[in-house]
Amino acid sequence: MGLLQMVRGRNITADGGNYYYARLTDDQKKIYAIIHSGLSGCAKRIKLPMRPANELSQIYRAVLLDNPLFFYATGFKYQTDTYKQKNIILPSYEYKRAEINEYKNAISEHLHVYDVVKDKSDREKEQFVHDYCADNFAYGDVGNESHTILGLICKKTAVCDGIANYVKVALDYLGISSLVVSGKAQSPLYYDKMEAHAWNIAEIDGQNYHLDVTFDMTVRNKLIRHDYFNLCDDDIKKDHLILGNVPKCLTDGKDYYTFNDMAVKGKKGLVNYLTRKLKDGEKTIIVKLAGMTQTDDIYNKVLEVCGQAYMNVRNSGVSVEVSGNLSQLVFEIDFK
16 A cells, blocks of 8 residues: 555545545546646656646645645646647656655654554544644754655654644544645734744544644643644634635634633633642643633733632742733743
8 A cells, every 4th residue: 555545534525535626627636636646656747638837736736735745746847739739747856766765654654653543533633643743843944844744754843834734644644634724824922924824624523623733833831732723713813814715614612722621711710720720739721711802911910810819729929920822812821
């Protein structure tokens, strides 16, 4: 069994195709299949029916988005045979065939790390992939590999599109439908302008959710964060801009913190939550403020509640450090 077949999971579309494939016309799907076959064999020339260059680019991009294991394929040049009414595309490959095979073997071996959860639920598999990335990989630019699955496989470092491609391959391996989403986002660390970004949508228990492993990796402090784990459209749009047509993610209340009773409402809810955690002996606590609005004094309000909760348990003063993701209103509170 080849690597492409080994990692092929269930599909996020109802018609049995990969997501970007499914959005093409019937004629475009035929061209997609020819390109897919050609890239699988590292073909130097791929003959196609006559199409405008922009349409070929659209189909070629769909193939790469659906198949992150074509990490070695970059752009292409094309020629036109007007007599035979054919286009001939000349793919560009980043590596030689022997290197590609070596990298494929490395990917195949690596993916077995996920065998330990192959019999778990979809949500457990998804979290294992997420947490494995947070524990073992870093965000950073290490060259061309940073934008493909090889960044994490070979150098344990990648940027957003490399991380999103890796997550899709890992979820595919575990039989979970997913896709890579292209858009823009505002960093939860710097709150600067929107910049180009990539993340995933995963189908969990029949519902679609946004999953941004990159942002969770970068916002992490002492504990693994799940600020962007299974968000609905309304939540992801607080600091992300979706470009293009992707599946709707309409189910709310299934994000990590709400699902695991780590989301609270109002000052009283936060006091009670922190008091309970402190009584259980926890010193570093993550909490999401559900249904609240970001304000200029939100940090002061959280600090005030932290002091009140600590007094409920110890009846003494305490040093508290608070870091927050203001877009998603998630706070990591460290009681010194």
